[in-house]
Amino acid sequence: MKKNISRKIALLGSLLMLADAGASFAQDISSRFPLVPYPQKLTVGQGLFVINNQTSIVTPASKKYQQEAGLLNELLHNKLAVRHNGKALPKNSIQFVEDNSITAEEGYHLQITSQHIIIGAKDGAGMIHAVETIRQLLPVGIENKQQALPSQLSLPALNIEDAPVYAWRGMHLDVSRHFFSIAYLKKFIDLLALYKFNKFHLHLTDDQGWRIEIKKYPKLTEEGAWRTFNNQDSVCMKKAADNPDFVIDPQHIIHKDGKTLYGGYYTQAQMKDVVAYAATRHIDIIPEIDMPGHMMAAINSYPFLTCNGENSWGKLFTKPICPCNESTYEFAQNVFDEIMDIFRSKYIHIGGDEVERSDWAKSEACKAFMQREGIKDLPALQSYFINRMEKYFNSKGRKLIGWDEVLEGGISHTALIMYWRTWVPKAPVEAAKNGNQVIMSPGNPLYFDNAPDHNSIDNVYHYNPVPKGLTQAEANGIIGAQANLWTEYVPTENRADYLYMPRMTALAENLWTRNHKYNSYLVRLRAQYARLNNLHVNYRLPDFDGLVEQSVFTNQAVLNLKKPLPNTTIHYTTNGNVPNKNSPELTAPLVISKSSYIRLAAFKPNGVAGDVYNLHYTQQNLAEPVKADVKAGLLCSYYPGEYKSSKLMASVQPKETFVVDSVVVPKAVTAPGFGLRYQGYLDVPQDGIYSFYLTCDDGGILKVAGRITVDNDGWHAPVEKSGQVALKKGLQPIELNFVEGGGGYTLKLKYSINGSQPMSVPADWLKH
The missing domain is CATH 3.20.20.80 (Glycosidases)
Incomplete structure (x- = not known):
């Protein structure tokens, strides 16, 4: 048991010293304390407050805030004595103190020293928010009611003044x-x-x-x-x-x-x-x-x-x-x-x-x-x-x-x-x-x-x-x-x-x-x-970085992923089946030298899978550029009406055509439901593998160099889909068909080249 206590104290000490560890967030004190939401004001003190079997919870003699005190004790598996006396603060205690100097609704003041913890608020809501802050500072093991608590728990000394922005x-x-x-x-x-x-x-x-x-x-x-x-x-x-x-x-x-x-x-x-x-x-x-x-x-x-x-x-x-x-x-x-x-x-x-x-x-x-x-x-x-x-x-x-x-x-x-x-x-x-x-x-x-x-x-x-x-x-x-x-x-x-x-x-x-x-x-x-x-919450795992659903390569591609969380594993298939825990585990970079369909997912220790990622790898030659006399901007044709797929605009004549300098919905588009077709060229500055990220509500299909690059078609809520195309420097034909069913639209197009960070397509690339 003493080893566990030492380990917890060492862990808390390391949290206090993260700024000196050279981490990227060293200048930001908020990153040293994993509180969500983060308090309005937090200052760090010296030492630790140790909760043990002699620690008591003290409320006013009126028994006000005994409900909030009871919830704190419940978090601590009801191990502490609760006293309703409101007397002068004893050592080794957690005291609930009514503080009418706090004017903000739901505000609280939390002071943790090596001697005591003082929770100050003018109402029960503020007290509960302070209790939940303490909860997040305690080890996560307290959430497991079937597991016995260690004989001692430690909290870092700090001072918090906090209140919400919105009611x-x-x-x-x-x-x-x-x-x-x-x-x-x-x-x-x-x-x-x-x-x-x-x-x-x-x-x-x-x-x-x-x-x-x-x-x-x-x-x-x-x-x-x-x-x-x-x-x-x-x-x-x-x-x-x-x-x-x-x-x-x-x-x-x-x-x-x-x-x-x-x-x-x-x-x-x-x-x-x-x-x-x-x-x-x-x-x-x-x-x-x-x-x-x-x-x-x-x-x-x-x-x-x-x-x-x-x-x-x-x-x-x-x-x-x-x-x-x-x-x-x-x-x-x-x-x-x-x-x-x-x-x-x-x-x-x-x-x-x-x-x-x-x-x-x-x-x-x-x-x-x-x-x-x-x-x-x-x-x-x-x-x-x-x-x-x-x-x-x-x-x-x-x-x-x-x-x-x-x-x-x-x-x-x-x-x-x-x-x-x-x-x-x-x-x-x-x-x-x-x-x-x-x-x-x-x-x-x-x-x-x-x-x-x-x-x-x-x-x-x-x-x-x-x-x-x-x-x-x-x-x-x-x-x-x-x-x-x-x-x-x-x-x-x-x-x-x-x-x-x-x-x-x-x-x-x-x-x-x-x-x-x-x-x-x-x-x-x-x-x-x-x-x-x-707490047995089936949360969504963090996303993998840098994945593109429709990937292309000229000679070979390398699938190299970091685990979304340290205790996860990544499993994949190449036969089209949904991956499970018995599927091959991705433990090293995977070299892809032929067109392939890979399905992969991260798995939590309990065997529950995260999102299944469907990755299509296609071998392509760099598309040759075209020669044309061009002007600035893309042509944008406007099709009022309801189109459940962008493909349905093919047989319809547009009402109007505009010239646009970015992929946005023109202000002149006023119909509740409509389709848009953007046509022209991308004047790409260098050879490379270009990734495109298309966010649509409702749907759209992007073609570059005559190749379907991103298929995000159909009516749906805003979602981003991505794809790649291999391009040579110069003018490359682009066509983007977008539809809106009548419930509010979203349309965004970004790109990256050879794995760079996504960014907006520059206006000077757009030609017609």
Whole structure:
């Protein structure tokens, strides 16, 4: 045991001395302490505080903060005595001290000396944040409750003064499309607390399932919580052939009346327990009951909710409940009465997004209602519903949150707006100017169900929640941000873990510190993985550096990879099969001298694989340049309309053609859906293997020298794909076809040569 203690003390000592070790981050003190998010101010002291069996936890005599003290003791496996006396500070103690001199909300002061630890805050939230800071300073082994703690633990002497930049630091989880256990919700809450989030947005109802017991309407869960497998499940089942994280979770499958059903729900008692669990960690759970759209699961059992008794899909979305019948409001108020009894939060999310209003226009009852109430159009009719529900919420002491569509027909300035539609950038600006508080949650980069790539963490870390066009006073209305995890294609808890972790750590630091010491953050993030292992989080492994999906070579190529983390192994196949732990291990550079297809993945010690990388190696000759009289810029042809593949533009005439000096969408492109074709030449300055990196939302195909270089086609969220082409110096033909389906576009093109860092294509290369 003494050897273990010495080793831990030596390790902590080495952390304190990293600056003298010649590391690249030596000048940055933040890199010496693996805290995420990093504190606003940290200064290093002398020595160590040793926690042993004689250490006590001291709270005020009033027993205030005993809950927070209990959580600290729980982290230490309940080994310490907790005293409620508030007397003068004894040695070898951890004391919770109320400090009203701290003015920042959720702020705290943490002082660690060789004699004691003092945690100062003016409220329990600040105390919890200090506890979580201590947690991250302790060895990761404390997370393993089955493993005995050593008799002594050491913490470095330091002083921290800390508080968050943003008041709203949230994460969202959709339990309607796919369902998650109570145990998983608590695991999720623990991670939110660890990284100092304070809001948990729980999406409880949607077309695919109603997940919360409402006693006045029992069929909502008796029937609405269960479904036969749908088209989203079938996509997951197909993907499960290569990835076990897509297997439909059997714990949520039942067999009833000869049918196989998927689903589940939370009883009110269960959810009250979860709410209480979150409250002890100062996490506010915000329930979302989506209305008036996304209500198919409820309408199936209670068809009186619609204007015509029908329940089906419209052009894009399901038909909504009817805002012209009093029975609708009676139902909604009854539901929310029970929701408010379960959830303590002062915020209730009503959704209000993606409403198919066409049936309202056909309803005679709605026509009469609109005339009687002076409602001019269908967006205003939806606003009538939202505003009436807000008044009801307010009468119960609650505040309404709606997705940014609720702005369309007019909204009171007291409602909170949650912005998600990246293709409507004016929405948060208008809301803030209207006096609404705004929570930023744009699909790019904060929809964590979008497949991650090697840019994802960087994009989240550097995302600025404050949009352009606001005065400082108006910008104060941007109260924070949250990331959303929609689960249409997330059937397991493992898949959910993979999608939000580690991206949520980047968001945590963005919203808490915003110090933008990105290299330091990456170092500290690597230190977090061992803790996540102990917490059984199926995080996404760091990306390999320098991989290109479509690689070319003239004579030979060398595949030489570093392990993404020290305790991982890399396995690969050359026969097209998915690699597993029994596949050949890549332990040395692999020389490739013929066209090959290599699939590889990194594996954690528990045998779980990271992403599978599909690498195509093609032998090419250097493409000969062409001769042509050229002008500056590329030609960009504009094709308004919806094209699900860029190949579909081939038989269509463009509306307009522009000359552009970079690969960006011209400002004159205004259609919600469109295609673009960029044509011309690249005037490349030297012979070499050129790599191109194409990021698209929705899709695109890049050809260089007549060769398909990057295929990133089809409708999808922003994702980068890469490819190479062998080129000689001179003019090389280029063609880029890009399509946007109507939900906000992203288009970026970068290049590198002979393995250099990716950079934007220079304007003077572009010719036509």
